[in-house]
Amino acid sequence: MNKENLNQRIKRLRKLHGYTQKELAKYVGVSHGSISQWESEITSPKGAQIQPLAKALKVDVVELLQGTGVTSNIEVGPEIKGTVPLISWVQAGAWKEMEEISFIADSAERYRTTAKVGPNAFAARVVGDSMTSSTGRTIPAGSVVVADPDIEAASGKVVIARLDDSSEATVKELVIDAGRKYLRPFNSSFPTISINGNCTIIAVVKQVIQDF
Known part of the structure; x- marks a missing residue:
């Protein structure tokens, strides 16, 4: 069995992480042709x-x-499953009603995700501190949430939702208790919102990505 050389290793690791040659070239700061020649x-x-x-x-x-086989203190991350469009909260609020979803998805910045999501999934960057908590689950401002509108929302799931009196969507935990529904923030300084026909659940959050 032949030992893997550097060029073969580059190709294997690129495919492991789901990068195209063009994407890897951008990250490294070289031309697409350089990656092709290396591989x-x-x-x-x-x-x-x-x-x-x-x-x-x-x-x-x-x-x-x-x-x-060489000692390393860096572990290979999970496999990239694909990319989703990074959209605004206004776009997220109208995501289910939009007829031009494919146009927005094609023109928006793409965000890589390791989550297994459907073709209508999207990402949005969190603003505000309503989901920031010092204990338990937290989604700090600046985090990117990847959400799938084709997953059924259940109690305890973090969802993207839009209240009828707002054009923007919000991210909250969905709570269903004795038939009553609520949108609950992780930050206890913010109020829990009772919903009853005045809210549209847009999507279920599948992944939270934080940049450090």
Whole structure:
């Protein structure tokens, strides 16, 4: 059995993370052609390209250069399942009614996700502190939530919802208790909202992504 070389390792790790050659080239700061040549074993990355390449492929430099079996303090992350459009809260609020969803999805910035979601899923960046908590679950401002409108909302699920008196959607926990429904924030400083025919559940949150 032939030992995997650097060029083969780059190709394997790229596919593991679900990157296209073009996406990996953007992360590393090289041309699409450079990635293609590396994977075809025509050329190899130069010294200055190794560090950003290792970071993009989620391994350390030694692991990238020498392969599996070398001690590393960086674990390979979960596989990228696909991308979803990153939209505004106004767009999220009208997501179920929009006839031009495909147009918005195609024109919006795409956000990579490891969550298994359907074709109508989307992402939105959280604003405000209503879902920030010092204990238990928390979704701080700046987090990106990935949500799927084709999943049935159940009690205890975090959902994207829109109240009838607002054009914008909000993210809250859905609580159903003795037939009554509520939207509950994780931050106890904010009020729980009783809903009864005055709210549209847009989607169920499948993943929360935080940048550090």
